[in-house]
Amino acid sequence: MNEWIVTAKDARQRLDLYLIKKGLTLSRSRIQKLIQEGQITVHNQKVKPGYRVHPGDRILIHIPPPTPLEIKPEAIPLEILYEDSHLLVVNKPAGMVVHPAPGSYAGTLVHALLHHCRDLSGIGGKERPGLVHRLDKETSGLLVVAKTEKAHRALAAQFKSHTVTRRYLALVCGVPKARQGTIELAIGRDLKERKKFSPRTARPRPAVTQYEVVERLGEFSLLSVRPKTGR
Numbered sequence: 001m002n003e004w005i006v007t008a009k010d011a012r013q014r015l016d017l018y019l020i021k022k023g024l025t026l027s028r029s030r031i032q033k034l035i036q037e038g039q040i041t042v043h044n045q046k047v048k049p050g051y052r053v054h055p056g057d058r059i060l061i062h063i064p065p066p067t068p069l070e071i072k073p074e075a076i077p078l079e080i081l082y083e084d085s086h087l088l089v090v091n092k093p094a095g096m097v098v099h100p101a102p103g104s105y106a107g108t109l110v111h112a113l114l115h116h117c118r119d120l121s122g123i124g125g126k127e128r129p130g131l132v133h134r135l136d137k138e139t140s141g142l143l144v145v146a147k148t149e150k151a152h153r154a155l156a157a158q159f160k161s162h163t164v165t166r167r168y169l170a171l172v173c174g175v176p177k178a179r180q181g182t183i184e185l186a187i188g189r190d191l192k193e194r195k196k197f198s199p200r201t202a203r204p205r206p207a208v209t210q211y212e213v214v215e216r217l218g219e220f221s222l223l224s225v226r227p228k229t230g231r
Helices: 017-022 027-038 108-116 149-162
Strands: 001-003 040-041 058-061 080-083 086-091 143-147 168-173 180-189 206-219 220-225
Touching: 001 220, 017 027, 017 040, 027 040, 086 108, 108 168, 143 149
Parallel strands: none
Antiparallel strands: 001 058, 040 058, 080 086, 086 143, 168 220, 180 206, 206 220
């Protein structure tokens, strides 16, 4: 149970937006649902997401534990580029979610991996067995998956120390003047669109990305990009 007291400088903001601004790391829709369910209250009283906060308001936040998921193997085709007794490398298609999450409880890469391997490293947890990194739903690309605890620890250590090189091809709007360069910004979850990361955030973190123009396509560009910070 978390408790926040509203100060004068934060008065008259919508409750849901106030919580996002204060750094509650949930999507706006999730926050609104918790308010509607009475899990987030003001002076122990249920209010609406659009409630305007006042100085001295005592906001209580209770986030119920997630319902345990029972993940069953699914016979989903996989494009496996390499596999041995310790790990495998799979080409994830665009449109596939990597692991189960709210709104995606079936048809994920994890469901397919469990059908293929039957037993994966459990270090990633029940919802993310064998995973040491991931890709966004609409991003295609290679993922390395650990099949043993030893492989999981070794791979996780490499990703943590940034000894793994990750490169992406990105089609972007606009044409950079320089053929190559480095973009440095402080970004975090967008204040209004929580599924996006942008400089408009309550908790900025440094992000460094190197890029090189592969091809100029009118008003668009195909870039080879290499994130240096993981963001």
